Amino acid sequence: MKLGLVGDIGGTNARFALWRDERLEAVRVLATADFPTPEQAIRAYLDEIGQAVAEVDAVCLACAGPVRGDEFRFTNNHWRLNRPDFCRQLGLSELLLINDFSAMALGMTRVLPEELVEVCQGSVDPERPRLVIGPGTGLGVGTLLPLGDDLWRALPGEGGHVDLPIGSLREAELWRHLHGIQGHVSAENILSGSGLLTLYRASCALDGRETQLSSPAEVTDAALAGDAFAVQVLEQFCCWLGRVAGNNVLTLGARGGVYIAGGMVPRFADFFLVSGFVRCFREKGFMSRYFDDIPVWLVRAEYPGLLGAGVALQQAREGRQAGLA
Template sequence: MTATHYSLVGDIGGTNARFALVERGSVEPRAIEILTCGEYDNLDNAVVDYLARVGVAEVGEACFAVASPVSGGQIRMTNNHWRFDIEEIRQQFGWRAFKVINDFTAMALGVLHVSQEHLVHVCGGPGDNRRARLVMGPGTGLGVSGLVPISDGWVPLMTEGGHVDFAPTDETEMAILRILKARFGRVSVERLLCGQGLLNLYQAHAEIQGVPAPLDAPEKVTAAALEQNDGLARHTLHHFCELLGRVAGNGVLTLGSTGGVYLCGGVLPRFLDFFLESSFRSGFEDKGRMRPLLESTPVYVVTEPYTGLLGAAEALANPEV
């Protein structure tokens, strides 16, 4: 393995950093390793360890997707202690090129290379392959991106769509808005549609119903809902799915993304059967006169675990990134 044949790609979050090698002209990740960010002082130490683990002395170029804003040459990770300068890292390793992109931009680019076996159809179709695609997903936050077709490829959109205002549609949701507004001030959809958002929603429903909310973590709410022994948790998870459908439908109307909606991240696959039977579809399609547009737009859950690495590999050769 030499610098001539391989590039390094990474998908770096708050807890874990996924690294892989890709051959020139390919996006298929090889020699994937998942490293714990807390075990390394900084990015460069993790890169050195990864290359040693896979027996590669050097690579020619690299692209990393990071869970943080990317602006200028200084990167400060949002949910871990890593800080680095892009040009300093490039020079340190002697790479001819080093790209750093936002993690959800990488998700969008990775969707282009996800195989059909990792796409679970939720609703809608057949869509229009010539139109834009919406890529979103709940995780630590609510990531939102998109893909716009051009003559010879795709341009990924870098957005903060998870921070649009939460728009209640009935008296219960008005009460939820009041409860969360008292806690946070402004209430974005991310306050409801992410891991912590699920817990916020659970606690708000408990307050409205005047019942205890003993569960203190989103994974506990999900587990209780799936076990069908907790009516509050199950109601909350159904509402979560419906809200996600409404926000995804709004995104389609805004972006014109009738090419499809791709729901990414590790949250939805954990309760996929529940999600497929939930109110997501009704929330997604309930757009009044625009219902036929939403009914014709396909929605997929992406179950590929390394979509971010695929996107980082795509970004290496994509001149629009």
């Protein structure tokens, strides 16, 4: 395989790396605001690492949002991309665009054991789907299907926008408050960075408290410092993540295991591991025993999206198109 370039592009940052011999090299993180176009960002990246553009023959970019056709508009930044123009400007023979959480899912096939923290013990069923779910800027949900011979298909979807489930009277009260403000309440409305702040404000409104915290980081920091009300809010966040993850497991039959990914949960990993996540993950009435042997891991890998983009590019270059989605 010739030299490839992979990217994992979010709203604020674009992560780039070379993909050679099935490994990442020369990872760099650039601010999307510093560049008018992705082409210019890639040229700046290659200049920084001293790599000639002409030596790169294929690019795979993992992008937030549905990927269809030759035109792509990035969800959370100002970049736009036209596939033929992109290839012409960079002299490429190949550009592969995949959904960012499809890349995240494929990245799970390459994470190292030491990059996974066990949340629930269990046994992997190698023939069944695996669920990848991660709160960050939004809520990403992906499905990983094993196809045999170390070939994987990552199914893209918009599972973060399903209805927020209700499993307790407190959750019903919170949902009713949110619905009165915004109408439809999706899982992502709570299970994301901005969602944690929304949950904090809704909790304050229900309990007649004045809001004192103004960012998701402040809510998390206050909870980790022992503030009782912030602890309650972060605990509710973990419980709702458990309910949404459990619903997805039942829908997909994801007995291959569950990966908790994304940028948020690793920041409060110790809190998460003793939270109500596991209880709410399994709390499914007469189907609760279904979860007894399903493993769950918290992902602490640094660049799983880049790894997944590399896997997608590798499978495409080897003609194993079934692995791409």
